[in-house]
Amino acid sequence: GKPSMYKIMLCCSAGMSTSLLVRKMVDAAKERDLPVQIDAYGVAEFDMQFPQYQVVLLGPQVKYMLKMLSEKAAPLNIPVQPIDTMDYGMQRGDNVLNYALSLIAAAH
Secondary structure, X not given: XXXXXXXXXXXXXXXXXXXXXXXXXXXXXXXXXXXXXXXXXXXXXXXXXXXXXXXXXXOHHHHHHHHHHHHHHHXXXXXXXXXOHHHHHOOOHHHHHHHHHHHHHHHO
């Protein structure tokens, strides 16, 4: 069945650079009446935070850490993927939300 709450984590170098995108994703989810929890963290907090989420999306600044971070999340079956650079640059919250939801669906 569908999860009662979609939990999405964004990860960037400091946690601040993705905060606007988080807001836009939350707005897009509200428009669709989707229950979401979307939080942004700096990469230093990754280990502590990621087990609480269903998917982790990486900002462009930390994309180089993709292999290491996805290996950490693999045992818990939590997908880790980079945010599309164009969507990130143009702050397309709805596109990034769609991507996150498709990754959650594929993992379950």
